[in-house]
Amino acid sequence: MQIKILVAQPEHTVFAQAICDLIEESAKARGTGIAKRKPEYVIEKMLTGKAIIALVNGEIGGFSYIETWEHSKYVANSGLIVNPAFRRHGLARRIKAAIFNLSRTKYPEARIFGITTSLPVMKINSDLGYRPVTFSELTQDDAFWAGCKTCPNHDILERNHRRMCLCTAMMAPSAVEARKMVVDLSDMIVEG
Numbered sequence: 001m002q003i004k005i006l007v008a009q010p011e012h013t014v015f016a017q018a019i020c021d022l023i024e025e026s027a028k029a030r031g032t033g034i035a036k037r038k039p040e041y042v043i044e045k046m047l048t049g050k051a052i053i054a055l056v057n058g059e060i061g062g063f064s065y066i067e068t069w070e071h072s073k074y075v076a077n078s079g080l081i082v083n084p085a086f087r088r089h090g091l092a093r094r095i096k097a098a099i100f101n102l103s104r105t106k107y108p109e110a111r112i113f114g115i116t117t118s119l120p121v122m123k124i125n126s127d128l129g130y131r132p133v134t135f136s137e138l139t140q141d142d143a144f145w146a147g148c149k150t151c152p153n154h155d156i157l158e159r160n161h162r163r164m165c166l167c168t169a170m171m172a173p174s175a176v177e178a179r180k181m182v183v184d185l186s187d188m189i190v191e192g
């Protein structure tokens, strides 16, 4: 299997429709109401350097893109999809790592967050340094929460005044915060 994980380029726009179809089919299969993505939206992400694409033997393997909120104070890595033909080969792990690094490079001051019910995504996020948080820590931008309107559980979110729902919220520190967290322990090394 020849796998390429790339920052999407204009030549990859030919895959936009296939990506949207994969997202829609997977949402149906999972019984979730994930917001439908239009090919134009996916193309715009590709043309602005805000997307990661995985190609397997030249076919579409997977995809994810960056969204920004509150003037780039927050970043979400959204629309993660892996082609069912290539699942369980570590593609999601590689795509998530690439989109995470791209987010931190493009928006070093932004915290990175996501909401999910997916076990694989929770595992991968934890390994990347995300921690579970309450919804109060996330962007309060109405445009972000509008994405939940097509979810069958939206009434639960509304009933709880956007404070909680069935998704787990996870957040990673910004690149700037992460650098500050690195503590130099070299003074504490005791040589025997």
Ligand SMILES: CC(C)(COP(=O)(O)OP(=O)(O)OC[C@H]1O[C@@H](n2cnc3c(N)ncnc32)[C@H](O)[C@@H]1OP(=O)(O)O)[C@@H](O)C(=O)NCCC(=O)NCCS
Pocket (backbone or CB within 6 Å): 026, 080, 081, 082, 083, 086, 087, 088, 089, 090, 091, 092, 093, 094, 115, 116, 117, 118, 119, 120, 121, 123, 124
């Ligand atoms: C979720 C999804 C992206 C995972 O893609 P993938 O390429 O198969 O995932 P990976 O192979 O990188 O696996 C990552 C981890 O999750 C685990 N995993 C993957 N699929 C799993 C499943 N169905 N059930 C349990 N664990 C699973 C893997 O074992 C791996 O864990 P490990 O490294 O500790 O062994 C893919 O199934 C998909 O596209 N699903 C539909 C869309 C979706 O759910 N998107 C997320 C929305 S938040």
